[in-house]
Amino acid sequence: MEPAVTFHDVYKEYPFYQHITAGFKSFLFHLPRSIASLKKTRFVALKGISFEVGRGEVFGIIGKNGSGKSTILALTAGVMKPDRGTVATRGKISSLLELGAGFHPELSGVENIMLNGILSGNTREEMLKKMEEIIAFSELGDFVYQPLRTYSSGMYARLGFSVAVHVNPEILLVDEALAVGDAEFKEKCNRKMKEFMESGATIIIVSHDMPAITELCNRVAWIDSGTILKIGDPEDVIEAYLNFLGVPPDRGQNESLGKSVAPDTDHHDSCVITALAMESRQDLPLSEVSGQELADHNTRKPQPGAHSWWDSPVIMHQCEIYITGDPEISFYEYLKKEYSIAGLDKGLSICNKLKVIEQNFIDHDACRSFDTFDPMGVLDNVSQGIPLLRTDYYDLVLCIDVLSHMSNLGGFLEQVRGSLKHKKFIVAIEYVGPARFHYTEKERSIAGMFLGAFNGRYHLSSSAFEVAARSSANSEPHPELAISSDIVIPILRNCFDIIAVRFFGGPFFDLVLSKLLGQFDLTNNKDSMLLRTIIHCEQVLIRHGILGNHYALIIGVKR
């Protein structure tokens, strides 16, 4: 039978268009240079890839961000043309490429269903016939008659999914859209996907969700830097990929298969930890190591003068408010209320000097004891694992701004996972934005505005804007070894069941707070107030989509 999708030696590159989109004037004034740079500075997204997806196959594509996955989908959907090679598709394509792709905010749900359906290749009569079914599936009720701008992102996603699966596509393209809405709706989506698979439709899925990929796909391709590194059986390919990411393969595979590992049979974990412990301090038996010693052991290289935004009680308290949404509710109370994280006995805190959050737990008498581990200055060692960590011992692990600084995050989490009791929690507050980003013109001007509020008392050098490489909370002994911060969440997901991800801060938070914190006089009431204002303003800007969200509270459970 003829394959549904064929890629033959497909080569795709993007010129960097900023030379021309920057404006006509600069293009004309620098005409020779502009043309030369158009030819030279190109980003090669796909370097001659070939594969076939058979009819009725569920094909997964995995790989790091920017490896070319989305380009493959765009080429399949036909919104782009390859520079070389051929892309052939057979059948009606429906794409679920993004939340609410192809929706217009001013039109109502019903009008958008019609528009989207017709753009996907249906006639009006067909869509009118299906309309009721789609509305029913989306469970949006009377909201379908309201303009889309009044929808929440969850409702957007519901509508998008409902339309995409009801237009009877022969080829369905799914990009990271599996996590739609609440658990119940997700279940419904999964059922619908299975229905599809049974009906013989071809599905191409791009995702970082390894368990979902393993469960759904017949075949998986791992793409890196525009080439296919491995293609074939999902388990083999995912194993190779996780290996590459630094997540131990046996674990990765177990997890990706969705099998829960019972704590009593978690033999492997304790072996690793014991081995590590033996290696580092053979003279001490494990059980005799106290939390205090853990801390002592690891504060070897203090870094005088290194300021972190986590070190400021003012800012920490603001974060708390943004996370909990109410100044009267503390972080702990929030966790207790929202995620029933309570009745804890032993806690482990992996974070810097400041103990605001731990204190929070202790104040509420929520944790009987807290071991602390301060990775300051030893991050490169920590990546190999925390020495002398007890297994199956803790009820809660707190990680504050450390995960994105690990070079071997997979291995580290593995150990942390081992130290947790079954069904117990990991709570992380981390930078999860782009690994390196440039401040845009807009962000600079807003920063300038904020700083103007301090009457020029503080100085922000222009170099602060150059490249902000993650929050500078911890020293970064080998930044080139550290993992990319934007894959913190996917890696966490491989080790834990993630029950919540809550974003709360953007680029400013990072810039103003980490670069300027050393200069602020936090005992001065006016300064504290201004800082609060800055954080507040940023929240508003984030809510309006003017700035991005870069910090997140992530809660995971050991499966």
Next chain:
Amino acid sequence: MKRNSLHYYRDLILVLTQKELKVRYKRSFLGYLWSIANPLALALVFFVAFKIFMRIPIENYTLFLIAGLFPWQWFSNSVNSSATVFIGNATLIKKMHFRHEVLIVATILNDMLHFILSIPVIILFLFIYGLQPNVLWIAGIPILLIVQFIITMGFSLAISALNLFFRDIERIVFIFTSLMFYLTPIIYSEEMVPPAYKTLILSNPLSMLFISWRNLFMRGSISFGETLMALISSLIVFAFGYLVYRKLRWRFAEVL
């Protein structure tokens, strides 16, 4: 295949035009009346400036103005908004495979609809001046609608595609349309142009079209020669615009 059938495109354009209609006047109270108010206000200004102050020797000058300003409103609205059509529909273009030119067709059809709905206003002014619509309108209006649709399409395709690569086009378009306005015999008649400049005015591809509109509305006459010339220049503009568009269309999803 269904995707390429005429029936499918009819539905697609219908829904997109409906969308344009809804989106444009969403949250505005008077809605479509604005498309009449604008040319009427312009007509008033030109009437005061040219007829009362400068005493331009044209009979029924208000009617003369309206007969040109209403179709001009259609042309300039479509061309001006074409610059941002693709940018405004970026999510559609990046994620869905369809012929992008239907977005332009929908914009132009939407403005055309507004123009058609404003024809009764022209008739009203005819009666005020003691004139009447002519039977020839039944044939003339559709022909000229088609001609204007083609020429507007040509300009819009080129502008919309180029603007994705050079965002300055968005600003240039406004200068371009107001220049074209004064180079087209709308507020003056072609007979008033000094012979030395007549070729300049007549080489403007829009001139013949707007002369034809005015003659049709005011005199109820349609000249075969003028209409043919208008059609030919429209087709030339369209061919040029479509070439530019076709050359660039595969890069749209990349630059958006």
